[in-house]
Amino acid sequence: MSTYRGNRRTARATRRSRWFLAGGLVAGSLVAGVAGVAGVAGAAPNLPAVSDAPALVLRGADSGAGHRDDLREQRRGDLGGRDSGDWDGKPRDGRTERGPQPGRRGEVPVPCDPAKLIAALVRANAEGGAHLRLAPRCTYELTHAFQQPDDYDGGIRDAREAADSAENPGDAEAPPRNPQHDKAGLPVIYHPITIRGEGATIVRDVHAEAFRFFTVRDGGELTLSDVVLRNGLSAAEGGSIHVVHGASAVVERTTVVGSTSLSAEGGGGGIFNDGNMVVTDSTFVGNRAAGKAGKGGGLLNGGVLSLRTSKFHDNSAVAYGGGLGNYRGAAEVQKSAFAHNNAEQGGGIASFSARTRVADTKVLGNTAQTGGGIANSDALIFLRGMEVRDNTATGNGGGISTFQGLLPLDDSVVAGNTARGSGGGIHALKSNLLVRNSEVDRNHAVGAASKGGGVFASLGQVSLYTSRVAGNSATVKPGGLFAEKARVRVDDETDIIDNEPTNCEGSLVPVAHCFR
Incomplete structure (x- = not known):
């Protein structure tokens, strides 16, 4: 807890010494203190008793005008050096009285020199935080990793990893982390630091060793805006930025490009986020999660993420989440776009063992083996106001795939997607799929044995309310909705029409309100 009191002044030392003397602290005895106070009271019989006004008794050695001056001085000290009649809750310079804030020396301009940027961040950490302003449209090219000990490497992260290993025993078999893989080109962020980019670019030299730009360590808070991060390369997580479990970051109007x-x-x-992160109005393009089980080509979340009005295109991941991967985290995505990303599962978005909510977002032209646009596995993903179009799966689920999960789809359009397996629009296996007030139109399952051009459901439950499944096609009937070993509910406000070769005929489970 901070004890900073703004401009508050203490009483003068000589007066404070009389206070201590009257209290008996010099004698070091409670009895002596009581005797001292009694003696003062005897010398000034008109003063109130000690229990009624201790401040007056403790200053009772003074009298007359001097005594009034003492009281006035006491009030001035209690009110930060101002008379009580003048006190309005603000210091004389007009600022509200408060504790020290990062950047109290003002926003610090950083010249167009990478060494000056490093020096500014070193000083910011030494001073407990800062606000930095980069040189407009400058390129800060970093040629080597910044060498420093990682003061907080452990603690919270070790506890988190131990908990994860207990919850997921397979993780205990993973090889230990190599600190040499966890390099950054800039000093580690340990405190609240704001960087206003002014359109500047921070880039790793093409011949430099592998390092990301920012590591935000336990207790650190990074606010980054109006900057381009280019060509980051990390042997660990986060090609450009890594936010650890005990840290937070806000990224605004930032472009992350060509990082791996x-x-x-x-x-x-x-970016890899394992802490708390807000991303707004930002762009992720041409980034890669290139490890043998790499996740989240543009961004991998394992913490708490809020993502708004951002764009992901041409990113890739070896395993899943070409644009965004949410793995054991909680993510909320709003008004964003995912286009032309690719992965083994979830070309645009993947939610694995996670909680994900996506609203008013476009998922367009992505590719994957499973879930060309979106893949959900052992997870909850809530989709509302979505446009899932023109995605392709070489296996199942051209638009959306869900396995052992819950997937409500509301007020959305799933159209023009293609699967070479089954489920041109949506493929649901061992899942609870709810489609409400949505359209599943003109999707195609084109493999030799493909079924369910619109929707394929197996070993779970599928429910359609006030929706439309129309104009879809499959090689093997039905082209509209196919279900096997699944519970199916279709209300009388839902239309399943104009699908080829049939609407529902060929489904192994009868589908109500579906003809042909």
């Missing part, structure tokens, strides 16, 4: 994570089991080609 080589982590075998992690990822986050552009």
Whole structure:
């Protein structure tokens, strides 16, 4: 807890010494203190008793005008050096009285020199935070990793990893982390630091060793805006930025381009968040999670993420989440776009063992083996106001795939997607799929044995309310909705029409309100 009191002044030392003397602290005895106070009271019989007004008794050695001056001085000290009659809750300079804030020395301009940027961040950490302003449209080219000990490497992260290993025993078999893989080109962020980019670019030299740009460590808070991060390369997670479990970051109007994570089991080609992160009005393009099980080509979330009005295109992941991967995290996505990303599962978005909510977002032209646009596995994903179009799966689920999960789809359009397996629009296996007030139109399952051009459901439950499944096609009937070993509910406000070769005929489970 801070004890900073703004401009408050203490009483003068000589007066404070009389206070201590009257209280008996010099004698070091409570009895002596009581005797001292009694003696003062005897010398000034008109003063109130000690229990009624201790401040007056403790200053009772003074009298007359001097005594009034003492009281006035006491009030001035209690009110930060101002008379009580003048006190309005603000210091004389007009600022509200408060504790020290990062950047109290003002926003610090950083010249167009990477060494000056490094020096500014070193000083910011030494002073407990800062606000930095980069040189407009400058390019800060970094040629080597910044060498420093990682003061907080452990603690919270070790506890988190131990908990994860207990919850997921397979993780205990993962190889230990190599600190040499966890390099950054700029000093680690340990405190609240704001960087206003002014359109500047921070880039790793093409011949430099592998390093990301920012590591935000436990207790650190990074606010980054109006900057381009280019060509980051990390042997661990986070090609450009890594936010650890005990840290937070806000990224605004930032472009992360051409960055790569080589982590075998992690990822986050552009950014890896394991803490708390807000991303707004930002762009992720051409980033890669290139490890053998790399996740989240543009961004991998394992913490708490709020993502708004951002764009992901041409990112890739070896395993899943070409644009965004949410793995054991909680993510909320609003008014964003995912286009032309690719992965083994979830070309645009993947939610694995996670909680994900996506609203008013476009998922267009992505590719994957499973879930060309979106893949959900052992997870909850809530989709509302979605446009899932023109995605392709070489296996199942051209638009959306869900396995052992819950997937409500509301007020959305799933159209023009293609699967070479089954489920041209949506493929649901061992899942609870709810389609409400939505359209599943003109999707195609084109493999030799493909079924369910619109919707394919197996070993779970599928429910359609006030929706439309129309104009879809499959090689093997039905072209509209196919179900096997699944519970199916279709209300009388739902239309399943104009699908080829049939609407529902060929489904192994009868479908109500579906003809032909």
